[in-house]
Every structure is written in structure tokens, then in C-alpha cells.
Amino acid sequence: MSKKVRIGVIGLGGMGSGHANSILANKVDRCELTAVSDFMPQAMAKFPSIKSFADSKEMFKSGLIDAVLIATPHYDHTPLGIEAFKHGLHVLIEKPISVHKADCEKLIAAHPKNLVFAAMFQARTEPRYILLRNLIRSGELGQIRRINWIVTDWFRSEAYYSSGSWRATWAGEGGGMLLNQCPHNLDMIQWLFGMPKTIRSFCHIGKYHDIEVEDDVTSYFEYADGKTLVFIGSTGEAPGTDRLEIAAERGRIVVHPDHLAFTRNVVPANEFSRTTHTKFDKPESWEVRIPVRGPAGSQQIIMDNFVKAILDGTELIAPAVEGINSVELANAMVFSSFQNASIEMPLNSDEYAKFLAEKCRTSRYHQLTAKK
Numbered sequence: 001m002s003k004k005v006r007i008g009v010i011g012l013g014g015m016g017s018g019h020a021n022s023i024l025a026n027k028v029d030r031c032e033l034t035a036v037s038d039f040m041p042q043a044m045a046k047f048p049s050i051k052s053f054a055d056s057k058e059m060f061k062s063g064l065i066d067a068v069l070i071a072t073p074h075y076d077h078t079p080l081g082i083e084a085f086k087h088g089l090h091v092l093i094e095k096p097i098s099v100h101k102a103d104c105e106k107l108i109a110a111h112p113k114n115l116v117f118a119a120m121f122q123a124r125t126e127p128r129y130i131l132l133r134n135l136i137r138s139g140e141l142g143q144i145r146r147i148n149w150i151v152t153d154w155f156r157s158e159a160y161y162s163s164g165s166w167r168a169t170w171a172g173e174g175g176g177m178l179l180n181q182c183p184h185n186l187d188m189i190q191w192l193f194g195m196p197k198t199i200r201s202f203c204h205i206g207k208y209h210d211i212e213v214e215d216d217v218t219s220y221f222e223y224a225d226g227k228t229l230v231f232i233g234s235t236g237e238a239p240g241t242d243r244l245e246i247a248a249e250r251g252r253i254v255v256h257p258d259h260l261a262f263t264r265n266v267v268p269a270n271e272f273s274r275t276t277h278t279k280f281d282k283p284e285s286w287e288v289r290i291p292v293r294g295p296a297g298s299q300q301i302i303m304d305n306f307v308k309a310i311l312d313g314t315e316l317i318a319p320a321v322e323g324i325n326s327v328e329l330a331n332a333m334v335f336s337s338f339q340n341a342s343i344e345m346p347l348n349s350d351e352y353a354k355f356l357a358e359k360c361r362t363s364r365y366h367q368l369t370a371k372k
Helices: 014-024 056-061 074-086 101-109 127-138 183-193 269-275 299-312 320-339 349-361 365-371
Strands: 005-010 031-037 051-053 067-070 090-093 117-119 144-151 198-205 214-222 228-234 242-248 251-255 259-265 285-291
Touching: 005 014, 005 056, 005 299, 014 031, 014 299, 031 056, 031 299, 051 056, 056 074, 067 074, 067 299, 074 090, 074 101, 090 299, 090 320, 101 320, 101 349, 117 299, 117 320, 127 183, 127 251, 127 259, 144 183, 183 228, 183 320, 198 320, 214 320, 320 349
Parallel strands: 005 031, 005 067, 031 051, 067 090, 090 117, 144 228
Antiparallel strands: 144 242, 198 214, 214 228, 242 251, 251 259, 259 285
């Protein structure tokens, strides 16, 4: 391979065009855009100096690229990723890596170990989450008891949902806010706290918008070690909230963009409970402000890491094989709501695939595309 990674971008909507322009603007070292592909000629026309392909398979066979960035609608991720691997190409894939767990399993099984396979989970580059993860892994917090994450600042308008016939439909997108807006939050949940043993969820379908998928969710996770997590998300609230709070033996952490607010117990809660002779006292605590330092996370960091993994063997920040976890969480949350029951993890991928296939069969996407 040359000293640069030649990359092709498939899917030139908002995300794909943004990635392509970042590469053209030399924001990613040792990377050059050598091909683009989209089924819409007007999308490729935005890149007149770059070789374009209406058929992505022709781009794979062209010899012009060493790697591909897939930024298409979600259902295309699995077949395009598998086809890219067949042509010996490294793959960087937008979130989610697939629509449902069974497709994730197919994609991961097709991945040759000699090829780099990364996912666009840029939240992993956010200094506040890196700091929090280090605190958790160091044992500084002690055993975590409870996690609450309210993420309602994903507001979307009716104009957003009507901007594409594939949006917010079972057959076109495969789900709603959990699969589109919240994969980063769900990836953070599994990256920071691991995977739960059970999930009970309540997904409201079209609560705030004229759509057939979820736009408002409340879920309850239970973990094998006893901790619990409550997740609340919505695309219908304004101005919305993003508040992550962790209660642990050593105290409480609230995550802010520029600092972590740590109310730290001098004596861990469980130890104080066992040893105190008082009935109503709490452990003495300190208010600790932990500053968040470093540049903000970005998609360019993920792309730069992808290039370094190819050329230098650098460890990936977001290996795509880990992307199955956020998809599994999203699937289990939706499945729990429709089954009106708790879901034992790991999720049965075949059962969910059958459920989704039935939702797709009656999806309004078919009427919308026919009308178009």
C-alpha cells in the first residue's frame, strides 16, 4: 500500500458528504478521497473532481480504493460491508453497523481478520466519557448501584422526518430514535457499564410525530452485579436534557460537558451503613469538581484512527465488532415494548429478525415509495 489510504465513500447524504468534504479538506492525515458512489447522480455531482460510481460494486472492483466509508441508509450496511470485504477492502461504517442483531452477526462473521473494520462511534473520543470510563475502571467510584441517563435533546421536526421516504419507517430505516439518534448513547452505555442481563422498555410509537416507529422511550436495565440503569430518550422535547448521573458506593457523579461533578463519600455508603450507630446520618461527603480537558471529540478523530490502524497497526478506538452491542440494546428495547415483557439478554437474534420482518411487511415505507 502507498503512504496514503485511498478511500471511497458510499452514500452522499448529509453524513457521507460531510465525511467526503473532511477528507478533501485534508482534515484526515494520510488519507485521500479517490472515489464516491451514490444512486443519485446529483449527489455525486457535488464532487466533480472525484471518480464516481452509480454502482458501488463497480467502485469495489475499480482498483482505485484501499478502503470504503459506508454512510448509506441502515439496511445497506450489512450487504455493502460484506461485499467490500470480498474485495479485500478495509471498512469504516456509520452507526448503526446494521439494523438488527442477526445482520450484525452476518457482517461480523464475514470480516477477515487481516482487514481493518471500524465504526463511527465518535462519542468514544469525547474527553468527558474517557475520563468517566477511567474513573470507573480504576475502582475510584466503588461498586455502581444506579445509573440514570435522560437524553431528550434529540429534538427533530416533522420536516426532518419527511425529508426522506426511508426515514422513520420499519422497512426503510428499521426503527426510530434508538437506531438513528441514540446509537452513540447506547454505545456509551455498553462501553462504560457493560451489557445488562434483562431489559424492560416502553417505546411510544409516533408520540410526537407522524411516524410508525418510536420517538419516545423509557427503559429499565438490570445487571448481573445488581446495578440498575434507567434510560429516557425522546425526539419530541424542546429544549431537552442530557443528564447522566451515576450513584456508586463512593458517591454520585453527574456528567457535564466541561467537568464531572463528584459528590464523594469520605466513607463508602455500604461501609457507613454497616458501621454507623446513628439512624438518619449520611456519610460525610466532599464536592469535587473534576475538570474535563482536551479537544472535543470528533468524527475526524475516528477517521484518523482508522487510517492509522491501516498504515501503522494502531489499535482501533471503535472496533465495528463492538457495534453489535448497541444494536442489540436497541432491538431488545423495542422488542420488550412490543412484547410487553422483560427481555432476557442476550437477545434471540432470530426471534427479533422475524418480528422486524413482519413490521417491514406492513410498513408505510412501501406506500411512501410507491407514491414518490
